[in-house]
Amino acid sequence: MKLKKIIENVLLTFFFLVVIAYPWVATFLGIENNLSGAEEKVQFSFERIDDYIIQNFPGRSLLVRTKNQLLYSLFDISPNTSITKVGDTLFSTETLNYYFHKLHSVSNAEIDALIEKLSKFNDICKRKDKKLIIVITPTKPRYYKGILPFADDVIMLYEKHGTNYDDMLPYNKLKIALNNTNLNYFDSINYIDSNPSRIIGGEVPLFYNSSHHWSVYKANLIGLAFHEHMRKTLGIHLPSITIKASPSDVAVYPDADLFNVLNIYDKPNEQFYAPIIDYNNYDNDNLNFTIQGGSFLGGLLLPQTTLSVYGEVYHIENKNLIYNKYKNHSAFESYDELNDKFHLIDHLHKTDVFILEINELNVYNATFGFLDYLLEHEEEI
Amino acid sequence: MVFSSPIFLFLFLPICLLCYLLTNLFGNIKSENICLLIFSIIFYAYGSIDFLPILLGSIVLNFIFSKIVDTVENKYLRSFVFIISILINVGFLIVYKYMNLFTGFLFGAENATNIKLPIGISFYTFQVLSYLADVHSRTVKSSNSIIDFALFTMLFPQLIAGPIVRYSTIELELKKRRTIFTSFSDGIMRFMVGFTKKIVLANALGRIADLAFKELGYYDMGPLLSTFVIICYSMQIYLDFWAYSDMAIGIGKIFGFTFPENFNMPFLSTSISEFWTRWHITLSSFFRDYVYIPLGGSRKGLLITCINLTIVFALSGFWHGASFNFLFWGLYNALFLVIERIVRSKFKIEVPQTIGIIYVFVVWNIGMILFRLENLDQIRLFLTGAFSTPLYNYSTRELVNEVYNPYFMVCFVTSLLYLTPFFSKIKNFLYKSRFGFIIVDILIITLFLYAVIEMLTSGFNPFIYFRF
Numbered sequence: 001m002k003l004k005k006i007i008e009n010v011l012l013t014f015f016f017l018v019v020i021a022y023p024w025v026a027t028f029l030g031i032e033n034n035l036s037g038a039e040e041k042v043q044f045s046f047e048r049i050d051d052y053i054i055q056n057f058p059g060r061s062l063l064v065r066t067k068n069q070l071l072y073s074l075f076d077i078s079p080n081t082s083i084t085k086v087g088d089t090l091f092s093t094e095t096l097n098y099y100f101h102k103l104h105s106v107s108n109a110e111i112d113a114l115i116e117k118l119s120k121f122n123d124i125c126k127r128k129d130k131k132l133i134i135v136i137t138p139t140k141p142r143y144y145k146g147i148l149p150f151a152d153d154v155i156m157l158y159e160k161h162g163t164n165y166d167d168m169l170p171y172n173k174l175k176i177a178l179n180n181t182n183l184n185y186f187d188s189i190n191y192i193d194s195n196p197s198r199i200i201g202g203e204v205p206l207f208y209n210s211s212h213h214w215s216v217y218k219a220n221l222i223g224l225a226f227h228e229h230m231r232k233t234l235g236i237h238l239p240s241i242t243i244k245a246s247p248s249d250v251a252v253y254p255d256a257d258l259f260n261v262l263n264i265y266d267k268p269n270e271q272f273y274a275p276i277i278d279y280n281n282y283d284n285d286n287l288n289f290t291i292q293g294g295s296f297l298g299g300l301l302l303p304q305t306t307l308s309v310y311g312e313v314y315h316i317e318n319k320n321l322i323y324n325k326y327k328n329h330s331a332f333e334s335y336d337e338l339n340d341k342f343h344l345i346d347h348l349h350k351t352d353v354f355i356l357e358i359n360e361l362n363v364y365n366a367t368f369g370f371l372d373y374l375l376e377h378e379e380e381i
Numbered sequence: 382m383v384f385s386s387p388i389f390l391f392l393f394l395p396i397c398l399l400c401y402l403l404t405n406l407f408g409n410i411k412s413e414n415i416c417l418l419i420f421s422i423i424f425y426a427y428g429s430i431d432f433l434p435i436l437l438g439s440i441v442l443n444f445i446f447s448k449i450v451d452t453v454e455n456k457y458l459r460s461f462v463f464i465i466s467i468l469i470n471v472g473f474l475i476v477y478k479y480m481n482l483f484t485g486f487l488f489g490a491e492n493a494t495n496i497k498l499p500i501g502i503s504f505y506t507f508q509v510l511s512y513l514a515d516v517h518s519r520t521v522k523s524s525n526s527i528i529d530f531a532l533f534t535m536l537f538p539q540l541i542a543g544p545i546v547r548y549s550t551i552e553l554e555l556k557k558r559r560t561i562f563t564s565f566s567d568g569i570m571r572f573m574v575g576f577t578k579k580i581v582l583a584n585a586l587g588r589i590a591d592l593a594f595k596e597l598g599y600y601d602m603g604p605l606l607s608t609f610v611i612i613c614y615s616m617q618i619y620l621d622f623w624a625y626s627d628m629a630i631g632i633g634k635i636f637g638f639t640f641p642e643n644f645n646m647p648f649l650s651t652s653i654s655e656f657w658t659r660w661h662i663t664l665s666s667f668f669r670d671y672v673y674i675p676l677g678g679s680r681k682g683l684l685i686t687c688i689n690l691t692i693v694f695a696l697s698g699f700w701h702g703a704s705f706n707f708l709f710w711g712l713y714n715a716l717f718l719v720i721e722r723i724v725r726s727k728f729k730i731e732v733p734q735t736i737g738i739i740y741v742f743v744v745w746n747i748g749m750i751l752f753r754l755e756n757l758d759q760i761r762l763f764l765t766g767a768f769s770t771p772l773y774n775y776s777t778r779e780l781v782n783e784v785y786n787p788y789f790m791v792c793f794v795t796s797l798l799y800l801t802p803f804f805s806k807i808k809n810f811l812y813k814s815r816f817g818f819i820i821v822d823i824l825i826i827t828l829f830l831y832a833v834i835e836m837l838t839s840g841f842n843p844f845i846y847f848r849f
Contacts, residue, residue: 009566037843075787150778
């Protein structure tokens with residue numbers, strides 16, 4: 001009995017001391033904190049000292065990955081609340097919330113305001129001999145309503161109140177409004193719906209289970225249609241391109257972006273494909289572009305075209321500027337800062353073509369304020 | 382500072398332990414007490430530095446009062462000083478805890494005072510009140526050392542959320558105690574169990590309750606979901622508080638103190654009166670000894686007993702929070718105590734144990750609606766939703782998904798088992814076998830490790846960089 005108690009006391013005390021000494025041990029062993037995903041950076045302050053310690057905890061990545069792997073393997077759930085797991089398919093929780101109008105349902109007034117701004121900017125472009133093209137992009141939940149267990153309930157609830165759920169979708173409202181204007185836009189959602197066998201069918205999925213964005217290969221295929229649209233509506237010369245899918249063990253970015261943010265030891269369990277793109281000869285218009293849009297739009301912009309055919313390109317992606325033929329990028333806080341550091345207005349002045357993305361769920365905040373900035377600096381463009 | 386925070390576990394506790402062990406090796410009981418007092422001051426100052434002078438002032442004042450009450454021979458003067466000291470302490474509590482409520486009630490919310498509540502004031506005030514009452518009744522001698530008295534009042538393991546420790550309980554340990562390896566490791570084990578209970582179980586239940594009450598606005602949940610949510614909330618309160626008491630008792634043991642137990646399987650009670658002898662025991666016994674018995678207790682007939690019970694539980698309810706819903710909650714409990722008292726005195730009914738347990742569970746959980754919801758509007762909304770046909774909008778569905786989450790179900794079932802002696806029986810059974818204790822220890826260690834990881838990682842839910 002006495003021996004039992006001694007063993008127990010030593011075991012518990014030793015272990016407890018090891019745990020509370022862990023941060024010092026992890027620092028000594030140099031365990032790195034490599035985690036995927038974006039989180040708010042906590043600055044050191046007395047009020048947020050716990051958050052600061054947690055964020056900078058030595059060996060945190062080991063703990064996070066171990067716990068997440070446990071939850072993922074034992075309970076088959078997403079260990080990250082920002083990600084919802086339905087069967088094998090991952091969704092961004094925030095996107096689902098937007099799609100089901102939990103976070104922001106777009107009003108007709110917001111649509112009207114956006115169209116008014118776009119029309120105004122389009123008029124400016126016309127006056128200054130520049131072109132504007134708007135690109136509408138989709139989100140994942142649109143194509144998975146069948147598997148989302150709560151989708152039917154939500155849709156039924158709308159019907160119960162005499163409203164058609166589809167009519168409430170920002171995309172449908174936006175389409176109705178755009179059709180009453182002479183704005184030049186490329187509707188990738190409509191293209192997908194019109195070409196289901198090419199885009200939705202086939203070996204390569206439109207969306208991987210592991211991704212938030214559309215698969216790079218399928219996005220590139222849609223990009224061909226976007227090229228065709230630009231060729232027709234803008235009259236610019238673009239190369240002829242063929243695209244093939246090649247099986248790949250590794251996901252091309254961002255084909256497993258959601259899975260990576262789970263921060264587990266497992267690798268995504270699906271077959272990925274990488275696009276192989278061939279180009280024919282082309283005439284080079286050497287036009288300057290200003291592009292505003294994220295990874296959905298990024299998939300449509302075929303690399304060879306953007307790198308070789310376009311002249312100078314400023315690609316603004318939320319709060320990042322990508323420039324110098326996509327070789328450099330820089331984060332910024334405001335467009336004024338961008339102008340100070342990278343002479344944005346000079347570039348806008350030189351720009352021949354503006355491409356602005358409107359993602360169907362981001363209609364209420366389309367272009368993240370860039371359109372407003374353009375309108376504010378009308379004279380300088 | 383809370384025990385389940387990284388700063389406590391990885392910074393405060395190791396440094397405090399190290400300093401304490403050093404003073405233990407090279408110093409005497411005085412230096413140990415000074416060491417603990419310094420760390421208690423740091424502990425309190427971390428969470429509430431603005432109120433530290435109030436606490437320290439209260440300690441000095443009450444030390445002087447206790448000396449006067451103890452040493453003055455004149456009976457009337459003693460009682461006068463005692464009453465003044467009680468009025469000052471209760472006055473402090475009223476000003477800091479209830480003034481906002483009273484002024485809001487009398488002059489409207491916009492004209493209410495905006496006094497911040499000092500952390501732990503309800504606990505340390507009651508501890509000091511019990512001390513003054515015991516000194517007055519000559520149950521204990523007043524402390525000769527202000528360091529000891531200060532340590533009794535603000536010893537960090539029980540400073541913020543109890544247990545409410547009486548001076549007589551730790552009087553000897555303040556003067557002489559041995560920090561031995563056995564009590565050290567027993568304390569560690571108790572702390573680990575409490576920590577795990579809080580982080581893994583109470584927090585999981587709390588997520589459901591918060592989702593329902595904070596985010597969803599508690600409408601249209603229907604009877605099943607509403608009941609489930611209330612049960613989750615009730616279990617969260619129990620496990621959270623019990624876990625905190627476990628951690629406090631455990632840390633106390635590490636430093637050689639024996640604090641009283643605060644919970645004793647309350648959900649095995651067969652009546653509400655029994656429940657209150659098993660739930661928050663140190664508070665119940667405070668009210669019993671310092672309010673109920675002085676009022677006459679049950680010695681003055683049924684009517685006075687019922688009135689006394691109502692007074693005690695109204696005060697107890699109000700002690701839990703500065704809001705009228707807590708008063709109603711206290712009165713709600715008093716109602717059942719009074720009914721039980723009347724039924725017991727008039728009829729000799731033997732209620733089967735299972736029926737009694739179910740009765741307590743139902744009554745307690747209904748009471749939790751009053752405990753959680755702050756005003757009549759909220760209660761009305763909740764009850765309307767509870768008795769409506771559920772409309773699973775997207776938000777409600779989110780709650781349903783959380784409930785069906787297998788990880789949560791494991792936590793929920795484990796929590797339910799924690800309401801029973803299941804785990805202590807398993808532990809006793811394993812301890813009887815030759816190496817069973819190793820299984821128990823490894824389980825405790827593993828779950829504690831998981832709880833530590835959970836504490837450090839539960840807030841890490843990164844986004845991919847969304848670029849619509």
